[in-house]
Amino acid sequence: MTATTAEHHDHHDDHHHAPHGLKRWLFSTNHKDIGTLYLWFSFAMFLIGGLLALVIRAELMYPGMQVVDPEFFNQMTTVHGLVMVFGAIMPAFVGLANWMIPLMIGAPDMALPRMNNWSFWILPFAFTILISSVLMSAFGEGNPSAPNFGWTFYAPLSTTYGPASTDLFILSVHMMGISSIMGAINVVVTVFNLRAPGMTMMKMPLFVWTWLITAFLLVAVMPVLAGAVTMMLTDRHFGTSFFSAAGGGDPVLFQHIFWFFGHPEVYIMILPSFGVVSSIIPVFARKQLFGYASMVYATASIALLSFVVWAHHMFTVGMPLAGTLFFMYMTMLISVPTGVKVFNWMATMWRGSMTFELPMKWAIAFVILFTCGGLSGLMLAITPVDFQYHDTYFVVAHFHYVLVSGAVFSIMAAAYYWLPKWSGVMPNKILGELHFWSSLLSVNLLFFPMHFVGLAGMPRRYADYALQFADYNFWISIGAFWFGVSQLIFLVVAILCAMKKGEKAPANPWDAPEEDLEWTVPSPAPFHTFDTPPVIK
Amino acid sequence: MAEQQPNLDQRIQRSVKKLLIAATLMFGFGFAMVPLYNVICDVTGLNGKTSSTAADASTQVDETRTVEVQFVTQTDAAMPWEFRPETRSVKVHPGEIKLVNFYAKNDAADTVVGQAVPSVSPGLAAGYLKKTQCFCFDQQTLAGGKAVDMPVIFYLDPALPKNITQITLSYTLYNVTERAEKSKDLAATGGNKF
Numbered sequence: 001m002t003a004t005t006a007e008h009h010d011h012h013d014d015h016h017h018a019p020h021g022l023k024r025w026l027f028s029t030n031h032k033d034i035g036t037l038y039l040w041f042s043f044a045m046f047l048i049g050g051l052l053a054l055v056i057r058a059e060l061m062y063p064g065m066q067v068v069d070p071e072f073f074n075q076m077t078t079v080h081g082l083v084m085v086f087g088a089i090m091p092a093f094v095g096l097a098n099w100m101i102p103l104m105i106g107a108p109d110m111a112l113p114r115m116n117n118w119s120f121w122i123l124p125f126a127f128t129i130l131i132s133s134v135l136m137s138a139f140g141e142g143n144p145s146a147p148n149f150g151w152t153f154y155a156p157l158s159t160t161y162g163p164a165s166t167d168l169f170i171l172s173v174h175m176m177g178i179s180s181i182m183g184a185i186n187v188v189v190t191v192f193n194l195r196a197p198g199m200t201m202m203k204m205p206l207f208v209w210t211w212l213i214t215a216f217l218l219v220a221v222m223p224v225l226a227g228a229v230t231m232m233l234t235d236r237h238f239g240t241s242f243f244s245a246a247g248g249g250d251p252v253l254f255q256h257i258f259w260f261f262g263h264p265e266v267y268i269m270i271l272p273s274f275g276v277v278s279s280i281i282p283v284f285a286r287k288q289l290f291g292y293a294s295m296v297y298a299t300a301s302i303a304l305l306s307f308v309v310w311a312h313h314m315f316t317v318g319m320p321l322a323g324t325l326f327f328m329y330m331t332m333l334i335s336v337p338t339g340v341k342v343f344n345w346m347a348t349m350w351r352g353s354m355t356f357e358l359p360m361k362w363a364i365a366f367v368i369l370f371t372c373g374g375l376s377g378l379m380l381a382i383t384p385v386d387f388q389y390h391d392t393y394f395v396v397a398h399f400h401y402v403l404v405s406g407a408v409f410s411i412m413a414a415a416y417y418w419l420p421k422w423s424g425v426m427p428n429k430i431l432g433e434l435h436f437w438s439s440l441l442s443v444n445l446l447f448f449p450m451h452f453v454g455l456a457g458m459p460r461r462y463a464d465y466a467l468q469f470a471d472y473n474f475w476i477s478i479g480a481f482w483f484g485v486s487q488l489i490f491l492v493v494a495i496l497c498a499m500k501k502g503e504k505a506p507a508n509p510w511d512a513p514e515e516d517l518e519w520t521v522p523s524p525a526p527f528h529t530f531d532t533p534p535v536i537k
Numbered sequence: 538m539a540e541q542q543p544n545l546d547q548r549i550q551r552s553v554k555k556l557l558i559a560a561t562l563m564f565g566f567g568f569a570m571v572p573l574y575n576v577i578c579d580v581t582g583l584n585g586k587t588s589s590t591a592a593d594a595s596t597q598v599d600e601t602r603t604v605e606v607q608f609v610t611q612t613d614a615a616m617p618w619e620f621r622p623e624t625r626s627v628k629v630h631p632g633e634i635k636l637v638n639f640y641a642k643n644d645a646a647d648t649v650v651g652q653a654v655p656s657v658s659p660g661l662a663a664g665y666l667k668k669t670q671c672f673c674f675d676q677q678t679l680a681g682g683k684a685v686d687m688p689v690i691f692y693l694d695p696a697l698p699k700n701i702t703q704i705t706l707s708y709t710l711y712n713v714t715e716r717a718e719k720s721k722d723l724a725a726t727g728g729n730k731f
Contacts, residue, residue, distance in 0.1 A: 111549050181560050189552040193545060223560045227567025239719050242571060245654045246613065246711030253574050257567060320661060 026121070029113035031098045032525060036422070037120050038095025039415075043494065045087030045127065046408075050484050052080035052134075059463055061477035063470050072137065073463035074148035079134050081151025082169075085269065086176045087127050089403065092411045093272040094119075094183045097211045099422065101187060103518035103525065104205045106196025106534040111189040112182075119182035126175035133165035150461060152262070155243035155254035159235045166236065170229045177222045184218035187211055196517075198536030202296070205516065206289065209296050210275030213303045217264045217271070220307075225261040228254065252317055259310035267306045270402060271299055273370070273410035274341055277363045280417050281345050283512045284360035285352030291344040298337035298344075305334045315386045324383045331381035335374065342371055357510065358432045362413030365440055366406060373401030376451065391461070394454025400447045412439070412490065420505030423497035424524030431493050438486040445479030587655050587706075591674065592667035598632035599695040602702075606666075606693070608637065609707040616712040617645035618679070623686070631695040639672065639708070642684035650717040651677045653708045662704045665694040673708065676717055 019027075028034055055076045059067045068076070098116065102109055110116050133146040147169045149157035158166055191212045195204070204212075231242040231254075241247025243254045274295075282289040289295065311319060311327040319327075345367050354360070376398040380386050389395060412435075419427045449472040454460075458469045465473065496502055508519040515537075521529045543551070606629055608622035619642040629635050643649050653673040657663035668674075672687035679685060693704070 185556045193548050219560050220563050223564035224567040227564050246713050257570050
């Protein structure tokens with residue numbers, strides 16, 4: 001009896017002792033370590049995806065062909081999109097969720113720690129497979145080629161005409177999908193079962209709410225994506241013809257299935273941003289978030305509406321008038337809950353004792369620039385107008401405003417906001433300011449002129465363009481290189497924090513209200529937190 | 538006595554189960570979109586899809602109006618056939634039965650199996666174009682160098698909306714030789730691949 005107790009005691013001690021070295025990361029079941037892994041991984045993907053984007057911009061800097069051949073250019077647009085969507089933005093949000101959700105709801109860890117480990121460690125393999133196809137193509141003789149059909153991989157480009165590496169792509173998308181679904185299941189189960197006593201649903205921070213809703217979206221649509229790539233695979237190799245007209249299928253069906261996944265996917269990449277910004281703005285405006293409940297309902301409405309707007313990506317494909325009108329009105333309807341959010345953020349700042357520390361700067365930039373992206377989205381929703389804008393740089397400008405100066409800016413805001421908690425040191429202020437202002441100016445130089453060339457008719461996904469677009473494209477490319485270099489400043493900031501170089505952070509460096517549980521634990525957050533649930537007032 | 542509350546592990550297991558079922562169902566839903574899409578297209582005539590089975594002959598002819606039906610043909614890149622309608626367009630009264638021949642010639646040396654896929658523009662007219670006989674209902678086999686006239690017998694449903702005065706019927710011809718061989722092999726082994 002005594003022996004068992006002693007053994008049990010040892011075992012217990014082991015658990016409280018943080019493991020070291022490679023094994024700590026490989027076998028980690030700790031939500032903070034896995035969160036850190038996700039965040040570093042996504043940042044690495046952000047830099048790789050950015051590098052691919054710079055190849056695109058280098059080619060487009062001047063009219064005519066200079067840097068790469070069009071075939072390689074197509075691979076760059078494709079893999080840039082895939083890496084940024086599935087490798088940078090989504091894992092960054094999963095990393096934030098891993099770190100912050102347990103801390104915010106007073107839970108000791110995520111509900112399914114081993115699955116958590118698995119869902120992270122799938123990702124490096126998935127992206128090695130995807131990116132290896134680019135390397136093969138870059139060092140090969142033009143063939144084998146990486147996926148070259150755009151991140152939307154429309155059939156028959158990806159089925160009948162897809163390069164051999166399409167199968168690598170299919171495998172890696174399957175792996176990313178499994179990882180995302182597991183991550184989402186983990187979030188839902190954690191939020192439903194591990195909230196500290198007294199943490200009712202309507203007391204949860206908005207970041208938790210938006211992630212909960214995002215997780216439901218992921219569970220609903222990632223399997224549809226898996227279905228789509230499975231159909232592609234059988235069309236390519238097993239004689240089915242889901243998307244081949246010759247066998248009775250229909251390529252347009254692919255677009256319906258893809259966008260049924262694709263539109264909710266867009267909100268998967270922005271809802272957690274809303275949560276981040278809703279967490280940050282009240283702290284630096286020193287006011288309570290205006291309209292908490294309406295924020296929750298608005299998020300839920302956006303998520304529901306996202307299932308009935310998919311065909312607005314396909315207006316030019318051909319649709320009866322009734323369908324066109326339905327999808328147009330539904331799309332416009334989304335601006336109502338989104339508007340509720342933007343006005344709530346403004347009302348939160350209204351007459352607050354605002355200060356402009358780095359997280360707040362990024363958050364305000366997010367609100368303004370995301371709204372710009374939202375407005376151009378509203379323009380694209382108008383069917384007759386969309387016929388002009390479809391597949392032009394106007395669309396590229398629109399979705400980069402919401403994804404780069406939207407999602408990425410909110411991730412940066414989150415990083416500057418929570419880095420003190422993660423690392424125990426304050427992010428370097430001078431470098432941080434430089435990073436912010438440099439990114440803010442360059443992102444607008446990069447994406448704003450795209451509106452103009454798009455309206456003037458420059459099509460997307462081409463390696464060359466008509467001469468009249470030359471001046472704008474030159475400045476767009478300058479903006480791109482400037483933005484790319486700016487992100488290296490953040491790499492330095494993050495490394496300095498990881499090396500604990502800098503001003504030591506107190507437990508609550510931003511004077512956040514004490515309801516925000518993550519600031520009640522010391523900085524850096526100890527390996528285990530909330531082993532006994534906190535008391536919620 | 539009140540029912541015992543499930544402990545944390547049980548609650549977590551239940552949530553996981555529900556979510557896994559949801560994910561599996563959504564995977565199925567992705568595939569369910571295929572028949573769903575086809576049914577919606579069939580019912581509404583969206584996408585210019587005409588019915589792939591023979592229609593019954595019409596009874597009434599509406600001689601008060603005339604509709605022009607144009608014919609367009611194209612061959613897929615991998616299809617070595619010449620393929621054209623013998624008349625580019627015909628004028629018909631709704632309800633009137635018409636026969637139109639399409640000429641096809643296999644320019645290749647080997648036997649090729651073709652499948653024609655029809656499409657109607659404007660899409661909303663697709664449901665009113667009734668075919669009692671069409672070469673597109675079946676695969677067509679042509680030995681190398683051979684030519685054939687392929688008939689389509691059709692009429693327009695008199696219920697065709699009045700604003701439609703011109704309809705284009707387009708056929709795209711695909712090379713399905715490989716597919717046809719595969720299914721023949723399957724049939725020879727009793728449909729059992731293994």
